[in-house]
Amino acid sequence: MAKDFQTREENYAQWYNDLVIKADLAENSAVRGCMVIKPYGYAIWEKMQSVLDKMFKDTGHVNAYFPLFIPKSFFSKEAAHVEGFAKECAVVTHYRLKNSPDGKGVVVDEDAKLEEELIIRPTSETIIWDTYKNWIQSYRDLPLLINQWANVVRWEMRTRLFLRTTEFLWQEGHTAHSTKEEAIEETEKILNIYTKFAEEWMAVPVLQGIKSPNERFAGAVETYCIEALMQDGKALQCGTSHFLGQNFAKAFDVKFLSKENKLEYVWATSWGVSTRLMGALIMAHSDDHGLVLPPKLAPIQVVIIPIYRKEEQLKQVSEVAQKIKKSLEEKGISVKYDDRDTYKPGWKFSEYEFKGVPVRLAIGPRDLENNTVEVARRDTLEKEILQIADIENKIEHLLEQIQKKLYHRALSFRENNTYAVDTWDEFKDVIENKGGFVLAHWDGTAETEEKIKDETKATIRTIPLDSKKEEGKCIFTGNPSKQRVVFAKAY
RNA sequence: CGGGGUGUAGCGCAGCCAGGUUAGCGCGCGUCGUUCGGGACGACGAGGUCGGGAGUUCGAAUCUCCCCACCCCGACCA
Numbered sequence: 001m002a003k004d005f006q007t008r009e010e011n012y013a014q015w016y017n018d019l020v021i022k023a024d025l026a027e028n029s030a031v032r033g034c035m036v037i038k039p040y041g042y043a044i045w046e047k048m049q050s051v052l053d054k055m056f057k058d059t060g061h062v063n064a065y066f067p068l069f070i071p072k073s074f075f076s077k078e079a080a081h082v083e084g085f086a087k088e089c090a091v092v093t094h095y096r097l098k099n100s101p102d103g104k105g106v107v108v109d110e111d112a113k114l115e116e117e118l119i120i121r122p123t124s125e126t127i128i129w130d131t132y133k134n135w136i137q138s139y140r141d142l143p144l145l146i147n148q149w150a151n152v153v154r155w156e157m158r159t160r161l162f163l164r165t166t167e168f169l170w171q172e173g174h175t176a177h178s179t180k181e182e183a184i185e186e187t188e189k190i191l192n193i194y195t196k197f198a199e200e201w202m203a204v205p206v207l208q209g210i211k212s213p214n215e216r217f218a219g220a221v222e223t224y225c226i227e228a229l230m231q232d233g234k235a236l237q238c239g240t241s242h243f244l245g246q247n248f249a250k251a252f253d254v255k256f257l258s259k260e261n262k263l264e265y266v267w268a269t270s271w272g273v274s275t276r277l278m279g280a281l282i283m284a285h286s287d288d289h290g291l292v293l294p295p296k297l298a299p300i301q302v303v304i305i306p307i308y309r310k311e312e313q314l315k316q317v318s319e320v321a322q323k324i325k326k327s328l329e330e331k332g333i334s335v336k337y338d339d340r341d342t343y344k345p346g347w348k349f350s351e352y353e354f355k356g357v358p359v360r361l362a363i364g365p366r367d368l369e370n371n372t373v374e375v376a377r378r379d380t381l382e383k384e385i386l387q388i389a390d391i392e393n394k395i396e397h398l399l400e401q402i403q404k405k406l407y408h409r410a411l412s413f414r415e416n417n418t419y420a421v422d423t424w425d426e427f428k429d430v431i432e433n434k435g436g437f438v439l440a441h442w443d444g445t446a447e448t449e450e451k452i453k454d455e456t457k458a459t460i461r462t463i464p465l466d467s468k469k470e471e472g473k474c475i476f477t478g479n480p481s482k483q484r485v486v487f488a489k490a491y
Numbered sequence: 492c493g494g495g496g497u498g499u500a501g502c503g504c505a506g507c508c509a510g511g512u513u514a515g516c517g518c519g520c521g522u523c524g525u526u527c528g529g530g531a532c533g534a535c536g537a538g539g540u541c542g543g544g545a546g547u548u549c550g551a552a553u554c555u556c557c558c559c560a561c562c563c564c565g566a567c568c569a
Contacts, residue, residue: 032561087567123569157492157567164568217569237569274569307528346529353529364528374528491569 005354007288012232013160019282020161023291023355026278033159033166040355041278043299045169048277049149051201051297052171055193061145061173066127068151069118074126078251084218085122088155092118120153125219125244125270128174129252136176136266139258143186144176162279163236163491170274176266178256180245183267184222187243190271191224194239202277203294203407204228204284205414206238207437207486209462214449217270221245227461227486229414230283233435235461235488238280241271279491284410285379290354292378294406295399302328302395303357304337305348307364314339317363320388324361324373327392333399353378358402359395379405420484427475427487431458437488439467441481443474452476458487 005022006014020026025041037045053063069092076082096112099105121127128146135141149171159165173190177183191208198206206226216223220242228238249255249265258264285292295301304325306317318339325335336357338348345362352360362374373391376383379402386394417436421427430438442448442460453459463485472481 152569154568156569158565168569170569240569272569276569305528309527341527344527344529344531346527346531348530349528350530362528366528 005288005290008231009288015288016279016283017161019286019291019354025282025291026161028161031166033156035161035165037169037275040299044281044293044297045275045278047297047299048197048201049171052193052197052273053147053149055197056147056171056173059145059189059193061147061175063148064146065148065150066124066131068121070121070124070127072117072119074130075119077126078219078247080247081125081219081251085154089122090120090153090155092120121150122152122154123270123272124148124150124152124172125174125248126252129248129254129268132174132176132266133252133254136254136256139178139256142176142178142256142266143182145173145186146175147171147173160279162275162282164276168275170272172270172272175269176249176254177269178258178264178267180267183245183269184243187222187224187241187269187271190241190269191226191239194226194241194271194273197273198226198228198238198277198280199407201294201296202281202284203296203403203410204238204280205407205411207462207464208466209464209486211240212446212449212460212463212485214446215460217242219244219247220270221247224465225462228280228284229417229437229488230280230491231413232283233417233489235437235486235490236276236280236283237461237490238277239271239273242269244268244270285406286356289381291356292406293356293358295358295403298356298358299334300336300352300355300357301333301399302335302359302361303348303352304335304361304363305345305352306337306339307345307362309365313365314341316368317365320368321361321363324363324388324391328395331392331396333392333396349376359398361395377402379409422472422475424475428456431456431487431489435489437461437486439484440475440487441472441483442485442487443477443479443481445477448474448476448479452487457489459490461486461488461490 005018008015023040024038026035026037029036093114094108094112095114096109097106098109100107132144136144151167151169153167156164156166175186177186195206195208198204206228208226209224211223211225217240222243224241225237226239228236230236246265246267248268254266255263256266281297282291285294304321306314306321308314308317321337325337328335349360356378358378360376367373371388372385373388374383375386375398377398414437417434418439419430419434419436420439421430427438427440430436438458449460467483469483472484473479474481
């Protein structure tokens with residue numbers, strides 16, 4: 001194996017790219033920075049979507065859809081927001097093409113210039129708050145709990161499949177509340193949903209915390225985040241939930257009459273996770289043999305491969321395989337029976353291995369004689385022969401085990417790669433030579449964070465919510481600090 | 492936008508410096524046969540505006556000039 005894979009050790013970045021391509025998740029498109037998400041990759045995203053969508057709906061949110069285009073003037077209404085996004089906006093300036101005068105193709109028709117340019121949304125706060133203005137008059141209209149599934153465009157200079165693409169898919173929630181407390185509660189509620197999803201479905205342990213001012217969302221009062229550690233020791237931001245205060249309400253003049261008959265600005269939140277989660281999923285669990293998927297998000301949880309020589313044998317094997325498939329499906333397990341005769345068993349073993357299918361069953365003539373089946377699990381690459389009787393319960397249990405195993409493996413990796421350091425030399429050494437999360441004291445100033453970044457490339461990934469208060473001295477300036485924050489190099 | 496590099500079959504590459512018949516190799520693809528419990532093997536076969544344009548030359552993938560595209564490194568970022 002691994003004959004056409006770079007290993008993680010050899011070249012982590014290359015390993016990741018090879019994996020995405022070889023596992024048939026996505027590929028680069030003809031458009032620079034934009035990817036084609038292939039059916040197998042999209043199936044994983046669809047699973048993520050359906051789980052998250054249910055979680056949002058269970059907590060009272062509803063879906064809606066807002067336009068792809070945003071008038072340029074909307075953008076300039078919230079100062080910090082424009083500032084943050086201006087440098088990466090795609091702009092529509094014309095609405096028509098015409099035949100080129102030289103007869104070669106088409107050119108932009110200069111006569112079809114838009115009065116006001118349209119921005120392709122990098123995020124939808126502005127168009128949404130401009131709309132909410134008309135929807136909200138009274139405290140009776142609140143809270144407004146809306147989510148949208150959409151594509152957005154951010155003109156990044158360097159892109160990587162799933163981790164950073166010019167266009168990406170995501171969900172963005174935008175809520176409006178009558179009190180500050182309720183909005184903060186919403187922000188935290190969503191953070192907990194994201195955490196639960198990451199840990200219980202993706203099997204990726206995450207740190208919950210808030211962002212330093214430098215890393216805060218443009219236009220937010222506070223940005224909460226979940227942060228995961230990848231196998232190369234770099235951090236990946238997996239989701240953000242923003243408390244927007246009254247910034248957008250003021251910018252778009254969204255007021256409501258309270259019970260006390262007073263006119264007040266609305267309190268807001270916004271929150272999102274994107275196809276970047278695919279990157280986290282891939283990098284958290286996969287190995288040098290290919291993708292490893294947690295059963296709860298695997299499009300195919302169990303694959304059955306027949307071993308046979310003659311047609312007659314295939315017929316007998318198929319009968320047993322179909323029976324097993326059916327009994328597994330009755331348990332809600334997704335099963336693929338791959339009886340294509342255009343590929344050999346060995347080839348199929350490899351294919352499903354690098355596609356990360358959690359469990360593989362092989363059934364051949366020997367099994368027919370003994371009423372057995374060969375069971376191979378992807379996470380540990382272990383194989384065993386099991387009796388067919390009661391196979392559906394055994395497999396169901398095995399899938400649960402794999403899900404847990406992946407989470408705990410990722411968790412212990414994170415624990416083994418988290419370091420508390422108290423001196424600047426130690427800090428530089430760990431960041432440079434080991435990677436991982438580094439817990440260190442920081443004096444709380446943006447200047448210090450900036451200087452640390454310039455010298456080491458490490459940034460504050462998060463200020464953990466659950467960390468103990470602890471007096472200490474900033475590793476860089478020696479100024480007093482009240483708690484440790486999490487530093488790392490990040491994606 | 493700076494610095495480096497690459498464009499030759501679906502993919503990965505050789506050929507270019509020292510110009511010369513029908514432009515090669517590996518993988519993949521097609522047909523047939525033998526195979527089938529960890530990426531099978533053999534035989535035959537299909538597949539090319541050599542990134543584009545102009546020039547030098549009897550002759551250009553190869554030399555010259557211009558253009559284009561893409562990749563890597565840096566500044567920006569979910």
